[in-house]
Amino acid sequence: MYFTISRSISKLNCLGQLFPPRYVSTLSPLATAFNSRPNRRLNLTLQKDVGLFGLEHLQQPEGFQAMKEDAISDTRRLVQETCDPNRDRKMVVVFDELSDSLCKVADLAEFIRLAHPKEAFSLAAEDACITINSIVEHLNTNRELYQAIRSVSESGDICSTTDVDKHVARLFLFDFEQSGIHLEEKDRQRVVRLNDDILQKGQKFMAGTALPRAVHRKLLPQNIQHLFSVSGDQVLVAGLYGDSPNCAAREWAYRVFLFPDEQQEVLLKELLSARHELAVTCGFVSYAHRAVKGSTVKNPEVVNDFLQILAEKLRPHSEKDLEVMRSMKKAEIGSSSDIFPWDTLYYTRKIKREWLQAPSSDFSPFFSLGNCMEGLNLLVNALYGIQLKTVDMMPGEAWTQDVYKLEVVHEIEGVLGHIYCDFYQRAGKPNQDCHFTIRGGKVLADGSYQNPVVVLMLNFPTPKWSSPSLLSPGMVDNLFHEMGHALHSMMARTQYQHVTGTRCPTDFAEVPSVLMEYFAADPRVLGLFARHFQTQEPMPTHMLERLCASKHLFAASEMQLQVFYSALDQMYHSENPLGSTGSTSDVIASLQEEYYNIPYIPKTAWQLRFSHLVSYGAKYYSYLVSRAIASWIWQNYFQADPLSRSRGEQYRQECLAHGGGKPPHLLVSDYLKKDVTASQLASSLLQDLDTRNNYIKDMCKNSIKCPS
Numbered sequence: 001m002y003f004t005i006s007r008s009i010s011k012l013n014c015l016g017q018l019f020p021p022r023y024v025s026t027l028s029p030l031a032t033a034f035n036s037r038p039n040r041r042l043n044l045t046l047q048k049d050v051g052l053f054g055l056e057h058l059q060q061p062e063g064f065q066a067m068k069e070d071a072i073s074d075t076r077r078l079v080q081e082t083c084d085p086n087r088d089r090k091m092v093v094v095f096d097e098l099s100d101s102l103c104k105v106a107d108l109a110e111f112i113r114l115a116h117p118k119e120a121f122s123l124a125a126e127d128a129c130i131t132i133n134s135i136v137e138h139l140n141t142n143r144e145l146y147q148a149i150r151s152v153s154e155s156g157d158i159c160s161t162t163d164v165d166k167h168v169a170r171l172f173l174f175d176f177e178q179s180g181i182h183l184e185e186k187d188r189q190r191v192v193r194l195n196d197d198i199l200q201k202g203q204k205f206m207a208g209t210a211l212p213r214a215v216h217r218k219l220l221p222q223n224i225q226h227l228f229s230v231s232g233d234q235v236l237v238a239g240l241y242g243d244s245p246n247c248a249a250r251e252w253a254y255r256v257f258l259f260p261d262e263q264q265e266v267l268l269k270e271l272l273s274a275r276h277e278l279a280v281t282c283g284f285v286s287y288a289h290r291a292v293k294g295s296t297v298k299n300p301e302v303v304n305d306f307l308q309i310l311a312e313k314l315r316p317h318s319e320k321d322l323e324v325m326r327s328m329k330k331a332e333i334g335s336s337s338d339i340f341p342w343d344t345l346y347y348t349r350k351i352k353r354e355w356l357q358a359p360s361s362d363f364s365p366f367f368s369l370g371n372c373m374e375g376l377n378l379l380v381n382a383l384y385g386i387q388l389k390t391v392d393m394m395p396g397e398a399w400t401q402d403v404y405k406l407e408v409v410h411e412i413e414g415v416l417g418h419i420y421c422d423f424y425q426r427a428g429k430p431n432q433d434c435h436f437t438i439r440g441g442k443v444l445a446d447g448s449y450q451n452p453v454v455v456l457m458l459n460f461p462t463p464k465w466s467s468p469s470l471l472s473p474g475m476v477d478n479l480f481h482e483m484g485h486a487l488h489s490m491m492a493r494t495q496y497q498h499v500t501g502t503r504c505p506t507d508f509a510e511v512p513s514v515l516m517e518y519f520a521a522d523p524r525v526l527g528l529f530a531r532h533f534q535t536q537e538p539m540p541t542h543m544l545e546r547l548c549a550s551k552h553l554f555a556a557s558e559m560q561l562q563v564f565y566s567a568l569d570q571m572y573h574s575e576n577p578l579g580s581t582g583s584t585s586d587v588i589a590s591l592q593e594e595y596y597n598i599p600y601i602p603k604t605a606w607q608l609r610f611s612h613l614v615s616y617g618a619k620y621y622s623y624l625v626s627r628a629i630a631s632w633i634w635q636n637y638f639q640a641d642p643l644s645r646s647r648g649e650q651y652r653q654e655c656l657a658h659g660g661g662k663p664p665h666l667l668v669s670d671y672l673k674k675d676v677t678a679s680q681l682a683s684s685l686l687q688d689l690d691t692r693n694n695y696i697k698d699m700c701k702n703s704i705k706c707p708s
């Protein structure tokens with residue numbers, strides 16, 4: 001019911017000649033607003049709070065009770081309508097209204113549960129989540145409701161329907177069948193039991209992935225004791241130490257933290273086996289077939305082809321990266337040594353720092369939050385003719401202080417929706433960058449449009465008395481990425497909320513956000529807004545170019561690692577998840593050889609720390625496919641001119657406007673005028689890699705001193 005998207009791991013690309021950046025000499029109202037704390041409007045008239053998100057019910061936590069009751073009575077009325085032979089609305093319209101009335105409460109409650117600092121609100125919200133979930137579970141077993149959507153999907157509706165209606169009806173039907181409603185009672189019961197089992201085992205496995213490991217201190221070599229937290233006889237290893245400059249510490253932490261844990265191994269095997277049984281019970285060959293159904297790539301065979309093509313082509317590129325890492329390591333430790341899995345993160349970060357030739361903190365003064373928001377505004381104005389405007393928050397509208405509210409206004413269509421920006425760190429706030437849909441866009445019964453409402457949650461430093469919030473280059477990427485999700489929500493004008501904006505298959509959902517990272521890595525775009533917060537001096541060209549170039553370094557070895565992880569995730573959810581030996585470590589060892597240039601380290605079990613196996617289950621590949629499509633869009637439509645209005649308009653109409661209302665493979669092939677095949681997707685990523693390498697080579701040629 002609810003939908004949140006976590007920050008992707010995608011890296012960036014940029015290219016092209018600099019043209020003179022346009023900048024304004026004084027700060028715009030938007031930049032000024034975001035360079036100060038949000039207006040804390042005092043309730044001087046002692047008027048009543050308007051309630052969270054302006055919802056009257058939510059002046060008090062008890063309001064969730066009234067919202068639940070409304071949802072229950074709406075549900076009753078709408079379920080009756082689906083079974084009414086004299087109904088005069090399309091079945092899919094009634095279903096969408098049913099889904100909307102439940103999602104409105106569930107999505108909002110899920111967000112408030114996570115974000116509200118007051119316990120009374122978060123508990124009331126949690127209670128609402130539980131109620132709505134149980135209504136949904138109940139509806140999922142309602143055979144009359146199922147038959148109603150099935151008959152429309154298979155034999156057509158009594159009212160005439162469009163392609164979008166038919167597609168959305170099929171999505172509803174598929175959602176229903178996920179709970180096994182179409183099966184014999186014995187199998188349906190098994191599906192319910194397996195789903196429950198998968199949930200429990202998944203949660204336990206996830207919790208185990210982050211547990212620190214305690215070992216006896218005599219196992220810790222003397223010369224690195226000072227780097228670890230030692231308490232009595234115990235050393236606690238809480239992570240991989242991947243960024244430590246001490247090679248021995250990295251290796252030791254890697255071997256200890258990843259030493260195979262028997263309980264995790266049992267949980268993972270049971271989880272994979274339950275998933276497989278679930279898929280087979282529902283008539284699928286494997287869990288991957290079930291998970292990938294309806295996606296952009298359509299089936300796991302395409303995923304595997306895509307990964308195999310990449311694995312083969314990436315090998316020599318990745319080898320070059322490793323060669324550079326070996327020489328860096330030799331220079332550092334004074335003798336030749338190979339590169340091990342515990343080395344890559346350290347040398348990747350090191351080379352990026354060296355390329356910047358300045359600490360990341362030297363870049364931050366050029367990225368005040370206000371300037372970055374103004375940059376986003378200039379970009380979306382150029383591409384789509386829309387403006388981001390700050391509007392005052394009413395008393396009681398936000399869950400905490402320091403939230404900004406943005407109105408997204410199109411030059412002709414008017415207000416498209418609202419984005420609440422909860423950007424600053426605070427105690428108790430989830431430490432994850434996230435986009436939350438609070439209310440999905442949809443056409444209402446009277447023909448008007450229910451505008452979308454979303455929240456962007458980020459973790460930026462709070463402003464100080466001496467300066468606004470200053471973002472690191474990585475935070476700028478995160479801001480652009482999350483804003484990509486928000487713009488998808490705002491600009492999709494879907495008929496149905498079931499497919500609003502980001503409610504599309506996972507392997508397409510990250511396309512708009514990853515594409516925004518390409519804009520954030522282009523000197524022509526950064527040049528629009530990267531200016532010193534005190535002097536408004538633009539960032540010097542050499543800094544701008546180095547910053548963009550640093551994003552392209554070791555791109556091949558990073559991509560190869562993602563390919564390997566994706567292949568592992570596919571294998572674990574295939575017809576034969578554990579190969580011939582039944583050991584999850586044997587699977588990772590053989591795949592590491594096939595997909596990655598650095599060999600597997602015996603007696604380590606990285607897979608038992610891989611929490612994404614639970615949350616993504618056979619969809620981890622989505623990052624790579626979304627990135628392939630985003631880079632394809634960038635290369636074809638925006639690389640030549642990242643501020644082109646006609647390209648922006650085309651992208652909006654052909655991609656963003658549909659949300660999930662058009663099958664994603666059709667959407668992509670219609671827009672890009674090419675079929676979505678494994679080789680097309682792979683070649684777009686490989687071309688992206690060439691572009692990055694050429695950028696680096698050009699910079700080196702232009703006599704800028706290149707480290708290594």
Ligand SMILES: [Zn+2]
Pocket residue numbers: 005006007008481485510513
């Ligand atoms: Zn994302």
